Amino acid sequence: MNPIIRLRQIEKVYRMGSEQVHALRGVDLDIARNEFVAIMGASGSGKSTLMNVLGCLDQPTGGVYELNGLRTDRMSAGQLASVRNAQIGFVFQSFELLPRATALRNVMLPLVYSRRLWLGARRRALRSLERVGLADRVGHRPNQMSGGQRQRVAIARALVNEPSILLADEPTGNLDSRTSEEIIDLFKKLHAEGQTIVMVTHEEDVARHAHRIVRLRDGRIFSDFTTREDPIHGEYLNRMMQEALFAVREKDAERAAGAPGAEAAP
Amino acid sequence: MILVRLLLQTVVLALGQIWSNRFRALLTTLGIVIGTAAVIATVGATNGLKAYMLSELQSFGARKVFIDGDVPRKMRGRMSRAQVELKMEEIQQLIGQVTTMETFTPLFFGSYDLQAGQTVLRSVQTLGIWPEWHEIEARYTTMGRPFNRIDEEQHLNVCLVNDKTTELLGLPLDPTGEFILIGGRRFLIVGVVETRILGAVFGGQEAQAEVFIPLSVAMAMNPQRRFVNFLLGNLKSEDLAEEAKQEVSVIMRRIRKLGPDEEPTWQVGVVQQVIDQVNRVGSAITAGAGGIVAISLLVGGVGIMNIMLVSVSERTREIGLRKAVGARPSVILMQFLVEAVVLCLVGAAMGLAIGYGLVYGLSTIPGSPLEKASVPVWATTLAVGFSAFTGIVFGMFPATKAARLNPIEALRHE
Numbered sequence: 001m002n003p004i005i006r007l008r009q010i011e012k013v014y015r016m017g018s019e020q021v022h023a024l025r026g027v028d029l030d031i032a033r034n035e036f037v038a039i040m041g042a043s044g045s046g047k048s049t050l051m052n053v054l055g056c057l058d059q060p061t062g063g064v065y066e067l068n069g070l071r072t073d074r075m076s077a078g079q080l081a082s083v084r085n086a087q088i089g090f091v092f093q094s095f096e097l098l099p100r101a102t103a104l105r106n107v108m109l110p111l112v113y114s115r116r117l118w119l120g121a122r123r124r125a126l127r128s129l130e131r132v133g134l135a136d137r138v139g140h141r142p143n144q145m146s147g148g149q150r151q152r153v154a155i156a157r158a159l160v161n162e163p164s165i166l167l168a169d170e171p172t173g174n175l176d177s178r179t180s181e182e183i184i185d186l187f188k189k190l191h192a193e194g195q196t197i198v199m200v201t202h203e204e205d206v207a208r209h210a211h212r213i214v215r216l217r218d219g220r221i222f223s224d225f226t227t228r229e230d231p232i233h234g235e236y237l238n239r240m241m242q243e244a245l246f247a248v249r250e251k252d253a254e255r256a257a258g259a260p261g262a263e264a265a266p
Numbered sequence: 267m268i269l270v271r272l273l274l275q276t277v278v279l280a281l282g283q284i285w286s287n288r289f290r291a292l293l294t295t296l297g298i299v300i301g302t303a304a305v306i307a308t309v310g311a312t313n314g315l316k317a318y319m320l321s322e323l324q325s326f327g328a329r330k331v332f333i334d335g336d337v338p339r340k341m342r343g344r345m346s347r348a349q350v351e352l353k354m355e356e357i358q359q360l361i362g363q364v365t366t367m368e369t370f371t372p373l374f375f376g377s378y379d380l381q382a383g384q385t386v387l388r389s390v391q392t393l394g395i396w397p398e399w400h401e402i403e404a405r406y407t408t409m410g411r412p413f414n415r416i417d418e419e420q421h422l423n424v425c426l427v428n429d430k431t432t433e434l435l436g437l438p439l440d441p442t443g444e445f446i447l448i449g450g451r452r453f454l455i456v457g458v459v460e461t462r463i464l465g466a467v468f469g470g471q472e473a474q475a476e477v478f479i480p481l482s483v484a485m486a487m488n489p490q491r492r493f494v495n496f497l498l499g500n501l502k503s504e505d506l507a508e509e510a511k512q513e514v515s516v517i518m519r520r521i522r523k524l525g526p527d528e529e530p531t532w533q534v535g536v537v538q539q540v541i542d543q544v545n546r547v548g549s550a551i552t553a554g555a556g557g558i559v560a561i562s563l564l565v566g567g568v569g570i571m572n573i574m575l576v577s578v579s580e581r582t583r584e585i586g587l588r589k590a591v592g593a594r595p596s597v598i599l600m601q602f603l604v605e606a607v608v609l610c611l612v613g614a615a616m617g618l619a620i621g622y623g624l625v626y627g628l629s630t631i632p633g634s635p636l637e638k639a640s641v642p643v644w645a646t647t648l649a650v651g652f653s654a655f656t657g658i659v660f661g662m663f664p665a666t667k668a669a670r671l672n673p674i675e676a677l678r679h680e
Contacts, residue, residue, distance in 0.1 A: 057590060057673050078594045085592020096587045096677065100286065110591040112275060157591070 004068055004164050004196055005031040005054065011062035012049050012219075023049040024060065025219040031165075031198065036191045038207035038227075039200045041216035048169075050216065051200045055088050055167045056080045068164050085113050089158030091168040095150045097142040097157075103129060104138045107157045114161060128156040132186060148179035155186060159195075166190065168199040172206055184209050204236045272597060273604065280605035283577070284612060294573040295613030297566025298656065301559050302614045302649045306621025306641050308555035311628055314639025316548040321638075323541050329501040330402065330537045331367060331510055333360070333518075335493070338529030350531040351493035354485075356521050360497065363517045366510040368502050371396035372494035374484040378449035380477065382435040390431070392448060392477045394484020394494075402500050410442035410457030417456075417480045425453040426478040428461045434475050448477060449487060507538035556648075563652055566613065567660035574606050574664035585668050586676025599669035606661025607654050614653035618646060 012024040023046045031037055041047040052058035053065060056072055059080075065073045072083055084090075089110075097106045104125050111121035129135055132152040142150055151171060158166055168187070172180035188209060191197055201207050213230045215223045227233055284291045335350035354372070361370050374394030380387040397413040400406055407426065417424050425448060432441045441455045461473045485491070501510055511534050518524075518532050578585070585598060593601075622641060629639040 052674050055590070078596065081589065081592050081594040084590060090590050092677065096583065096590075098584060098587070100282075109588070112272070113588075113592040113594070113597060161592075 002069060003030040003032045005029065005198075006066040007053075007063065008065075009063040010050075010053060010060045010065060012046075012053065012058070013061045022219055024053070026063070027216075027219075027221055029214065029221065029224075031196065034191070034194050034196055036187070036197045036209075036211045037199070038210035038213045039198065039216065040202060040204075040207055040213055041222075042202070045216040046219040047200050047216050049219075051167065051169055051198075054165070054198060055090060056083050081113075082115075085110060086116075086161065087164040089161065089163035089166045091151070091154050091158050091166065091171045093170040093173040095142070095147075095154045095174070097150060097153055099142055102139050102141055103134060103145070103153045103156075106142070106153055107160050109157060110161045125156070125160055128160040129153070131159060131190075132156045146179070147175050148182055151175065151179075151183055152186065155183075155190075159190070164196060166195055166197045168197065170201055171199065172201070172203070180206065204233065208233065208237070272600065276601050276604040277608060279601065280608040283605055284609060290573065291609060291612065294569050295566065295609055295616070297562055297569050298610055298613030298653055299566075299617040299620065301562025301566055302617025302653060303620035303624065304562065304617075305555045305559040305649055306618060306645060307624040307628075308558065309552055309645040310621065310625030310639050310641040311636055312548055312551045312555070313642060314625075314629060314636040316544060317638040318635040319544045320541060323537055323544065326537060327402065327404065327500075328504055328538050328541055331499050331501060331514075332535040333497040333499070333514060333532060334495060335531060336533040338531060340529060341531075345531075348493065351495070352497055352532070353493050356518075357494065357497050359521050360514070360517055361499075364499075364510075364513060366502055366506045366513050367499040369398045369401055370497060370499040371399040371402060372481055373399075373496040373498055374481055374488075374494045376449075376484055376488065378477075379447075380431070380435060380475075381447040382437055382444065385434075385436050387431070387434055387475060390475045390477055392479060392484070394481040395478055396481050399478075399498070402498055405459050407457035408460050409440050410455070412457055413478070413480060418482050421482045421486060422480065423451060423453045423483060424456045424480065426457045426459045427455055428459050428473070428476045430461060430473045431475040431477060432458065448479065451487070453479065501536070501538065504538050507536045507542065510534075511536055511539070559649065559652060563656045566610070567656040570606055570609055570657060571660040571664060573609070574602060574661055575667070577605070578602065578664050578668045582671065582676045582679040585671050586673045586679065589671070589673035590677065595669040598671075599665045602665035602668045603658060603661045606665065607657035610653040610657035611650065614650050617653075618649065621649075 007027055007029040010024055010027040010029075011022070014021040014023055025046075027046075027050060039047050039050060049058070053060050056067070056075075057080075059075075060073055063073065064071065067083065067087060070083070072080065075083065098109070101109075104122070107125040107128055108121050111124060114121075126135070126138065129138055132155050134149060134152050134156065137145060137149060137153075140149075142153070145153070151174075155166075155171075158168075166187075171187075172183055175183060184206060187197055187199070197210075199206070199210060207213055208227060210227055212224070212226050213233055214221060215232065223230065223232065225231070225233075333352065335347065335352055337345045337347060337350055352372070357370075357372055372394075376392040376394065377389045378392050380390050395413065396418060397415060400412045406412060410426075413424075413426065416422070425446070427435075427437075427441060427446075431437075432439070435441075435446065437444055437446075437455075440458075442457060444455045445452050446455060447453070459476070459478065461476075481494070485494075501507060514534050515530060518530065522531060524530065588598060588601075589595075625639050625641055628634065628636045
């Protein structure tokens with residue numbers, strides 16, 4: 001089967017005054033249908049640039065990008081807008097909801113610009129809100145909702161046009177750990193329903209839920225493994241395990257030391 | 267299809283934006299509001315004044331031409347008025363040669379004491395006229411008969427009076443057949459002429475006592491005076507105004523044997539030319555109003571541009587998001603352009619309301635010459651059209667700025 005995303009020798013060079021900054025130095029990447037991929041890397045590794053290229057927000061300065069068999073690297077701004085509208089759903093770190101619009105209106109926004117889906121936009125938006133579990137918050141404005149609910153609205157908006165890929169940029173970056181888990185669970189559910197998801201994150205803890213981890217360093221792909229085989233991830237898990245074990249032992253030791261005194265107290 | 271739908275949505279969106287910033291929007295559109303109100307009020311008032319003047323002039327007689335002697339400015343003090351007044355021989359020659367006019371009457375002003383029985387009226391204006399006067403002035407008799415050629419040719423001592431004279435002299439309601447003394451002579455009243463009150467423009471206030479006698483009689487009562495005050499005539503048609511003026515000038519020059527360099531010793535007043543002038547003045551005022559609009563719309567437009575630039579920078583992230591979810595640059599451009607135009611149209615609507623209110627207020631002032639003040643459709647159309655145009659012109663720069671925003675940078679904004 002053909003991959004949904006096919007990148008070949010993607011390069012991106014920014015000009016900063018007289019200096020040239022190579023954000024991407026030849027990236028080859030294939031992502032198949034229904035993959036759940038985490039893109040990781042330190043800041044400056046090029047992961048944001050890659051994300052922008054994948055989302056058709058930015059044009060690479062070199063290389064070939066095929067999205068669903070469609071070459072996008074030579075498209076005009078207007079054509080790219082159409083591609084984004086039809087093929088891509090964005091989830092941003094800071095939600096980016098329109099503050100004065102209700103959840104429903106926010107979710108309907110992409111359909112406003114759609115050529116084929118505007119009929120029945122309301123129905124589609126309602127179904128999308130149902131999918132993220134917010135059927136009872138349709139008429140709420142962003143300031144009447146919690147952070148997790150806001151991000152769910154944003155996810156519903158990303159899903160409303162039935163995109164080929166869901167692109168999430170640090171989707172849990174502005175959320176506490178418990179809410180983060182809720183959002184991750186939602187991603188997993190969507191993935192199980194067949195959605196292709198590409199998620200940019202710098203948290204190993206979030207990335208471990210993806211099925212594949214692509215790591216970038218200095219504008220190149222540094223490693224690309226399934227999550228189970230990823231050595232860095234394994235090492236990370238190991239360390240977490242060690243730390244957890246260490247903590248448990250500490251606690252046991254404390255209890256062992258403190259137990260006689262505790263019994264003698266009353 | 268998609269365009270119409272987007273346009274409608276955009277208009278709704280723009281109205282929402284304006285409503286949520288209504289105070290700011292109000293201040294922004296003040297220039298447009300004032301400009302529109304000013305032009306509507308000015309045009310409305312001018313229109314009313316013009317309509318009033320024209321109707322006055324029409325009732326005065328648009329086709330009327332006055333010819334009378336006039337001492338040229340250079341000759342003031344060296345030439346007497348009596349030297350230049352129209353003589354009957356000149357009038358006969360003029361009437362014989364003029365082709366652009368028809369129906370003439372000389373006017374001979376006199377002032378005599380009237381007496382009926384024991385009642386005396388001092389110094390009443392007594393006008394010597396030809397029978398054609400009735401037709402030119404469109405003043406006919408309400409009782410009795412008008413003058414005819416026999417009265418004139420036979421020098422009959424007959425007179426016409428108006429209601430006021432009848433009343434002041436204590437004559438019966440139908441005074442025809444009564445005798446009165448005019449300057450000591452006995453005259454038979456043959457008819458009553460309707461009184462016509464002219465508007466304030468022509469100095470007509472209250473009805474005054476008037477007496478009319480045949481021209482030949484009036485001249486016979488003043489044997490030492492060989493001239494009349496005016497020659498009054500009608501144009502054959504209203505568009506002959508300028509031609510008549512030229513023709514009379516040429517004929518008079520010949521009659522009075524004036525060289526080409528000499529100043530004319532008469533003047534010709536054509537009512538139609540006054541009407542033309544009123545029309546010209548009206549157009550000039552309207553053009554002036556157009557100037558006001560242009561300037562205030564320019565000022566208003568700068569305000570619109572300013573607020574749109576603020577709006578674009580305030581909503582940079584929103585623009586970024588809209589672009590990310592698939593709004594084409596042209597759609598963003600349209601969104602902001604429509605917002606600017608809607609803002610201008612809201613201002614224009616407020617201005618129209620104020621302008622119409624002012625015009626209505628002016629027209630209801632009792633007795634004002636602006637009773638007929640009304641706003642022509644073209645003025646409204648023009649005001650609205652220009653406001654929309656201002657929105658497009660001054661909204662273009664901010665809208666282009668919004669359309670060209672890079673979505674990545676816009677989403678990263680502040």
